Amino acid sequence: MSDYDALKLENQLCFPLYACAKEITRRYKPFLDRIGLTYTQYITMMVLWEKGELSVKELGESLYLDSGTLTPLLKRLEQKGLLTRKRSERDERSLEVRITKEGTKLRDLALTIPRDMGDCIKLTREEFRTLYSLLYKTLYSIENSMED
Known part of the structure; x- marks a missing residue:
């Protein structure tokens, strides 16, 4: 085994993870088109369907997205009438996101996805769980290694 074997694509963990994520997201597209959402909008709505209301910071932490990605995403979802954004009454620096009735109704359409x-x-099922x-x-593991 040469030192350069470490640089072969077939020896990289990141590549099958990247390729699978890309392909799975691509497979979601026709199902999400039916309800008018992108994949990132869909996972945002999933958190809101579960929580109802949370701060942009908490939402970003849940989705592993930064505010630069979240802000335009949330603006589009707000324009669609699926959520509202407003400054927190407890902390003016914090922006709260709340699902609307329309956003809650969309959950029923997403049930089959x-x-x-x-x-x-x-x-x-066992392979899926594993x-x-x-x-x-x-x-x-990655999160914990970054904290060290």
């Missing part, structure tokens, strides 16, 4: 996506990815677990373990 996880099943539709499951049909696109041919993994057993992959999910390993991905989150990797994510938490």
Whole structure:
């Protein structure tokens, strides 16, 4: 094994992660087109469907997105009537995001998306659970190594 083997694409963990993420996001597109959302808008709405209201900072932490990405995204979702943004009464520096009735209604239209996506990815339940677990373990490991 040469020193250069470390530079082969086939030996990189990052490449299959990148390629899978790109392909999975691409597979979401036709399902998300039906409800008028992009993938990033969809995952934002998923957090709002769960939480109802939270700060932009908390939303960014949940989605691993910075404010430069979130601000235009939230503006578009607000223009669609799916959420509202307003300054926090407790802390004027904080911007609060709240789902609207229209945003809540959209959740019903999105109900089939996880099943539709499951049909696109041919993994057993056990393989899915293993992959999910390993991905989150990797994510938490990266987060913890950055804090050191």
